[in-house]
Amino acid sequence: MTYTNEHKLLSSVQNERVKLWASLLEKKHRDRQRLFIIEGIHLVKEAITAGADIEAIVYDADKGLPKEIVELQSKTASFTEWFKATSNVMAKCTGTDSAPPIFAVMGKLKTNDEALYKPNSLVVVLDGVRDPGNVGTIIRSADAVGADAVLLGKGCVDLYNPKTVRSTMGSLFHLPIVEGELKPYIERAKQQDIQIVGTSLQATQHCYAYNWKQGSWLVMGSESDGLSAEIETLVNQTVIIPMKGQSESLNVAMATTVLLYEALRQREF
Template identity: 50%
Template structure:
């Protein structure tokens, strides 16, 4: 049965202070936990049986209807670590733990569940999106969402990339992070290993001669995407086996990194389904 705890009114409550610290990256990394704000993300986490420690809701509104099945009898609940504790709180507590301008009446405290880097090589013909210094949370979240949608093996976040567990990034994933493994890694170490294991490390370039539609994505492929302003770093560029170009018959200088990633991921899916 779900665990229901006593009402918390004060934003100075010690537990609330611990939750609020998770709005900062250093505490998320230290504690191995993060916050999920809003009904949609919390519901997606519950559906995916993600380990949630607490589901915290505004007592004035009650448990949102969309989450009631988990709170009432747990028959559809996560069944992970005994399930989450459900905690009614005041609006002041919600506001203290929210990073949104208009806080939603529910949030959850979730445990990180990262994939070990060596697990990336379990799939013989894996499809991995590699992000090298992609700084915009919206772009990172969108790429994670596209990777999940096309059945990618994983997403790898290199140094300088926006934090996956930032509230803006999480919102942009629309819950997709629960459906595709995400790894934080040193690309200078990981990409050489990928190449040694027979994976093709592929980048994009406006100067490339080969169209992405002429590339064989049916083998193991790691797609590398660089920062919005500078593209791939020199260190990662030196590890790319081949660059491809996305043909554009209209008038545009280039594509946004999330758009480019989506085009290539779905081209890989199309070939693999053929």
């Protein structure tokens, strides 16, 4: 166990380690280093509890190590390094004027594609959803209903974008999240009789009539463009969310959550 008074102080934004961490605010550097940053007590706590690959934990030297994290120090791996840092270093690495009291440098998550193909799997598939808040919220909703996985296609916002990570509220540590070309994954799912479900204003079946107890992959596109033409041709079930009021539509995160909770209701209640 590493004790608080042994943690090295980082005081200069010119420190090579600090410059590396600050570079992780950009996708190209996250991809190159296979690292990303999580911010705040809740996310760091979730990462430690999940046994995630944490390279370093850094906290504000003036505020001290948060008590919630002190209690979890012994649960971190032996290779996790601990640092305290000045406020300017904290701000540099998190890209914010009001820096969090703690952040962690993580290795990118390891995922198992086979989680997608569990019997009667419930998987959320995102096609070109670019808003980080929406993607993070969808991952959080998928976690909440006990979905088997989330699959992010090309054109989606980077899973490790700081805004996406914050929006997941730690759910990215709770279920497999796979990134890749959607077509081969969907084609394999169809070979296993998994239903590929999309939403459509022209659908004749509302979402409460569809049988969500069967293996179902819910495919959602961006609010502006919908599903790409290639993915739309692979959908073999379409549903519509009924609306009683005058709103034309729900945003993609809200619509996905409504559909996932209907799946949960049918499967569990």
